[in-house]
Amino acid sequence: METILVVEDKESMAAMLKETLEAEGYKVIPARDAAKGIKYLKNGKIDLVLTDLKLPDKNGIDVLKASKEENHLTPVIVMTAFGSVEAAVSAMKEGAFDFITKPFDTDHLIILIKRALETQRLVTENILLKEEVSSRFGLPGIIGKSRNIVDVAQIVQKVAATKTTVLILGESGTGKELFARAIHNLSSRKHYPFVPINCAAIPKALLESELFGHEKGSFTGADARKLGKFQLADKGTIFLDEIGDMDLSIQAKLLRAIEEGEIERVGAITSITLDVRIVAASNKDLEKAVEEKKFREDLFYRLNVFPVRVPPLRERKGDIPLLVEYFINKYCNEMKTPVKNVSKEALDILMGYHWKGNVRELGNTIERAVILCDGEVITPDHFILSKEVVSGPVTAFSSTEGTLESVAKEALRTAETKRISSALHETRGNKSKAAEILQVSYKTLLTKIKEYGIES
Ligand SMILES: Nc1ncnc2c1ncn2[C@@H]1O[C@H](COP(=O)(O)OP(=O)(O)OP(=O)(O)O)[C@@H](O)[C@H]1O
Ligand SMILES: [Mg+2]
Known part of the structure; x- marks a missing residue:
């Protein structure tokens, strides 16, 4: 049985509502003023609030606000006097489920209440489902229930909250970028940019300025100052995709940026301090690349703080x-x-x-x-x-x-x-x-x- 809090000062109206709602099988808690209504909201389990707008002490909007504060999912229906459109609008703005103008047909009220409770049930169910999905199957947007993928998802969930550098390894098409985005979205950096850069797709002559930016006139063609991806990713995450294809000379600069926490624009005199989380990915065997002297060993160890291997399908x-x-x-x-x-x-x-x-x-x-x-x-x-x-x-x-x-x-x-x-x-x-x-x-x-x- 669902419990409805009815905040209404006029005795005849309160009695009528109690009778109508109880006849529909609801439990009714009557309150004669806003203060009593708010007290009930704090003390008991209320499934829906039906409140008059004009009350002897405060008004219905205060009841509405108190209810939202207590549980923002509890639907509130506001009863307004005929002609008070503005009041109805402000109630809706404050998050009322709906309003009903007096005098009203009780059938109409019942329909409204049923709809409000049904909507609330669906919303709650949806929240629970989403929580369940992300807790059981790992990460939102990543499909898979096999032990192999769930294990990876769990590791990723743990490391996401930190600032630790993550190296994502896996064959082409396994979802490395998807995991990189998940790491960003699960971190407190999610409101700042996620900046991906594909190190294999950019010619090596341009990669340095893509990453770190350049000053105007620093090389032929540099006719304006350019912000690099690192700077664009400040407070957020940079995703260095295909890092195995990065040229050795740029690897040295990247290593410096990681070690010092600052970058130097091409042609600049001073450097800039930044707060960027690094997630790198590669479908190459980086350890082998290190052996073959194609990848700097020191950079490899800097990146390999937290390796994540995404399994092939x-x-x-x-x-x-x-x-x-x-x-x-x-x-x-x-x-x-x-x-x-x-x-x-x-x-x-x-x-x-x-x-x-x-x-x-x-x-x-x-x-x-x-x-x-x-x-x-x-x-x-x-x-x-x-x-x-x-x-x-x-x-x-x-x-x-x-x-x-x-x-x-x-x-x-x-x-x-x-x-x-x-x-x-x-x-x-x-x-x-x-x-x-x-x-x-x-x-x-x-x-x-x-x-x-x-x-x-
Ligand atoms: N577990 C998954 N659930 C849903 N979609 C997935 C999953 N894994 C990968 N995909 C999809 O497959 C495609 C390839 O994924 P992604 O680009 O992340 O792979 P990648 O490992 O970065 O590949 P590459 O090494 O070629 O860059 C994308 O469209 C992505 O959305
Ligand atoms: Mg990719």
């Missing part, structure tokens, strides 16, 4: 169905077509594919499939995948790289993921029955479900 195949669903929704919405399904054979192919281009490649594959598919169901015909690995799920085992041990492990993982998924499907998610069918212990099954990130 083939090490978290259990996330593929989730990602497929996510991308289908995304592209169908973008193309304004009804959301499509994916056939079992099609999903099998996606599960078996090697995904050298990782999540980006999967996203592109689904985008093309949504365009090519005229009907409601995406089938294997709608995929354009490299022949080498697409002729059937079994070919997922035929890797052309890696050690024998790693190939065997991957084959096992793929085969077991498929078999466990189908057993869970067969038993409608009943894990003990599935364990029986698969002839393993319940505990073993649970471990594998978790390890492979299989959805039950």
Whole structure:
């Protein structure tokens, strides 16, 4: 039963409201003035506030404000006298759910109350859901439930709040930039800029001034002073993408900027002190680059304070169905077509594919499939995948790289993921029955479900 606080001084009106609302099954707490109303708000659990605007001591807006202070989600409906439009407007500005003009039809009031309570329920549910999603599955915007990705998400969540330099390593398309943005958004720097710069995409002659800025006239073509990305990122985060491709001469300058916490514009006499958090990413093996003298060892250690390795998609195949669903929704919405399904054979192919281009490649594959598919169901015909690995799920085992041990492990993982998924499907998610069918212990099954990130 929901509790409604009714703040109304006029006795006949208060009695009528009490009777009407109780007849609808609500519990009514009557208050004759604002002070009493506010006292109830502080003491008890109130689901909705219905308050008159004109009250003997203060007015309804004070009750509204007190209610918002107590719990901003509790809906407040304000009763106003006929003709007092301004008062109604100010009530809405202060966050009233709605207002109702006296004299009113009680049916109208009941509808309003039901709508307010329903809206509040949905809002609360949504907040809880969001909290649950981000606490259970890691980070907002990052799809994946497999143990591999959840582990990374948890580490990232911990380091985000600090100023620690983070080095994100992983193959192309695994989501490194997504994680970099998540680190920024989860930190207290989120209200300041996130400034990405792709070190591989900028010619080396320009990279220094891109990063640190330059003074007017410092080189041919420098016809105005330019702020560098570091300065633009002040109080925020700079994302040094593809750092492995940075030229050695610029690496030296970057190292100095990190060590001293200050930068020097090209051609400038004095340096500038900045507060910038650094997140760097690379799809190259930086340690190898250090050995080959292509990357400064001292810079590597400066950046490698907190390394985060984003796993390739083939090490978290259990996330593929989730990602497929996510991308289908995304592209169908973008193309304004009804959301499509994916056939079992099609999903099998996606599960078996090697995904050298990782999540980006999967996203592109689904985008093309949504365009090519005229009907409601995406089938294997709608995929354009490299022949080498697409002729059937079994070919997922035929890797052309890696050690024998790693190939065997991957084959096992793929085969077991498929078999466990189908057993869970067969038993409608009943894990003990599935364990029986698969002839393993319940505990073993649970471990594998978790390890492979299989959805039950
Ligand atoms: N876990 C994920 N959930 C949802 N989308 C993802 C996920 N991982 C990656 N993506 C999407 O895949 C694409 C590639 O991700 P991103 O650009 O972050 O990869 P990257 O590791 O930086 O790649 P590269 O090394 O090629 O720069 C993006 O469109 C991104 O939104
Ligand atoms: Mg990237």
